[in-house]
Amino acid sequence: MTDTYDQRLFSYGTLQLPAVQQATFGRLLQGRADALTGFRRTMVGIEDPQVVATSGEAYHPIVEASGDPHDRVDGTVFAISAAELAQADAYEVDEYERVQAELASGQRAWVYVKRRG
Numbered sequence: 001m002t003d004t005y006d007q008r009l010f011s012y013g014t015l016q017l018p019a020v021q022q023a024t025f026g027r028l029l030q031g032r033a034d035a036l037t038g039f040r041r042t043m044v045g046i047e048d049p050q051v052v053a054t055s056g057e058a059y060h061p062i063v064e065a066s067g068d069p070h071d072r073v074d075g076t077v078f079a080i081s082a083a084e085l086a087q088a089d090a091y092e093v094d095e096y097e098r099v100q101a102e103l104a105s106g107q108r109a110w111v112y113v114k115r116r117g
Contacts, residue, residue: 003081008109009088010036010101012075013061014054023054024091025084031076035104036111040066041073044095044114051093062095064114077109085110 011031014020021029044062052058063073080088089098096112103109 003083005079005081007080007082007085008077008107009080009085010034010075010077010103010109010111012036012041012063012073012111014057015078015088015091016076017055020055020091024087025080029078029080031078034075034077034107034109036063036073036075036101037104038065038067038069038071039063039073039101039113040068040071042114046093048093051091054091062114063111072104077103077105077107088112 009015015024018028021027041061041063043059046052046055046058046060092098092112095115097115098110098112100108101111
């Protein structure tokens with residue numbers, strides 16, 4: 001059975017790294033440049049030792065809505081399977097939540113943003 005890559009995932013951070021893709025999905029992802037508008041990017045400290053070991057980084061980028069349509073976060077949109085989306089959920093730490101967002105291209109994609117509350 002072959003996977004259906006019918007999910008779109010926008011990454012602005014470590015999921016763009018080949019080593020993270022290999023560890024998380026078992027393959028390198030194919031993607032194209034896009035951007036998330038109306039969001040601002042900051043950094044968050046990662047305490048999960050497995051995530052730090054996978055990414056090689058103790059601080060990861062994180063985005064939150066800014067309310068300013070001129071704010072822009074560049075990244076890559078990937079086509080992945082539903083199973084891979086679940087693997088991405090497992091990789092991301094509790095500071096993130098997955099939401100649907102419209103990208104600069106007009107395409108909708110899943111994106112991990114700063115968890116509210």
